[in-house]
Amino acid sequence: MRPFIPTASVFPNQPPSELQTAPMDAEAMRAGELRGRAMKQRDFRHDLDLTGEELVHLLDLARHVKAFPQLYRQALTGRYISLLFEKPSLRTRLTFELAAKQLGGDAVTVVGPIGDREPLKDVARNLDRWTHGIVARVFWQQTIEDLAYWSKVPVVNALSDMYHPCQALADAQTLVEHLGELRGRKLCYLGDGNNVAHSLALTVTRLGMDFSLAAPTGYEPNEEVWQTARALAGTHGTQLRFTTRPEEALEGASAVYTDVWASMGLEHEATQRREDFKNFTVSETLMARALPGALFLHCLPAHRNEEVTDEVMESPGSVVFDQAENRLHAQKAMLLMLLGEG
Numbered sequence: 001m002r003p004f005i006p007t008a009s010v011f012p013n014q015p016p017s018e019l020q021t022a023p024m025d026a027e028a029m030r031a032g033e034l035r036g037r038a039m040k041q042r043d044f045r046h047d048l049d050l051t052g053e054e055l056v057h058l059l060d061l062a063r064h065v066k067a068f069p070q071l072y073r074q075a076l077t078g079r080y081i082s083l084l085f086e087k088p089s090l091r092t093r094l095t096f097e098l099a100a101k102q103l104g105g106d107a108v109t110v111v112g113p114i115g116d117r118e119p120l121k122d123v124a125r126n127l128d129r130w131t132h133g134i135v136a137r138v139f140w141q142q143t144i145e146d147l148a149y150w151s152k153v154p155v156v157n158a159l160s161d162m163y164h165p166c167q168a169l170a171d172a173q174t175l176v177e178h179l180g181e182l183r184g185r186k187l188c189y190l191g192d193g194n195n196v197a198h199s200l201a202l203t204v205t206r207l208g209m210d211f212s213l214a215a216p217t218g219y220e221p222n223e224e225v226w227q228t229a230r231a232l233a234g235t236h237g238t239q240l241r242f243t244t245r246p247e248e249a250l251e252g253a254s255a256v257y258t259d260v261w262a263s264m265g266l267e268h269e270a271t272q273r274r275e276d277f278k279n280f281t282v283s284e285t286l287m288a289r290a291l292p293g294a295l296f297l298h299c300l301p302a303h304r305n306e307e308v309t310d311e312v313m314e315s316p317g318s319v320v321f322d323q324a325e326n327r328l329h330a331q332k333a334m335l336l337m338l339l340g341e342g
Helices: 024-035 052-067 091-102 120-130 141-150 165-179 195-207 223-236 246-250 267-276 320-339
Strands: 080-085 106-111 133-137 155-159 186-190 210-214 240-243 255-258 295-298
Touching: 024 052, 052 165, 052 195, 052 320, 080 091, 080 120, 091 106, 091 133, 091 155, 091 320, 120 133, 120 141, 133 141, 133 320, 141 155, 155 165, 155 320, 165 195, 165 255, 165 295, 165 320, 186 195, 186 246, 195 210, 195 223, 210 223, 210 246, 223 240, 240 246, 295 320
Parallel strands: 080 106, 080 133, 133 155, 186 210, 186 255, 210 240, 255 295
Antiparallel strands: none
């Protein structure tokens, strides 16, 4: 089977503002076409629950939703989602709540451990009687898997210890907006080989983008995830590389990405991690190792002057707030493909 490779025609290098000149009746027809495609998998537990073609379609839909929000205001009328948050949240919670409401539906939110007061399997089978989907931000991937097993409605992974797939979708949308065609481009990730790194490796390599990851010894990505990403890269004609030297990873990069050194739940390791990652701070000096005009990305929240300097965060190449905005649009597209009725 030939690998699916996105072409330039799928992602024309045209900002959403230019789309506003198109006749609205044509765009309404386009919205109907885009909304008419559902995911083959019922759940979005991790990045690979989206096929390569579905990934490209979702990004196309997200771009259209962003350009023409008025065409989707009633798309999820009468549809409700449960939001379960074991971890504190700003971007994930607000963008999912807003996504549901702006599509004509609504959301209810519960904060706290899942399965603490009653078994998780009972929680899942209560929620699927009341709402049409479950979005969960959790500590452990197994919680996502268990929710998907016991629930009769779609389950979306809004973050786990292994994956951050909704973030990767917003990141891909941002990269396409700023770079256009991704084939032949390179994304460099500096930092812990964590959930964000996993999802980026599984996503951008399927969009034609090379991916390099630099981390200190002991902070490598999960071996199983990395080997899966390596196989995908081979299938899609892209390059995947790990190194412990930031300078090597940055060579030829069109975009540079970092994340906090100690994620939620790892705060007790913060002092040791600051020592281990002291040469990985994304500074103007390190950015100069990438291609001229390289973008800077961060999933936020950022610890300024720790994993990234304030100067880089505020530089013209920083697109961190575009990423945050695109969480809303990418997640709208995800909800449309999972919950929409076409």
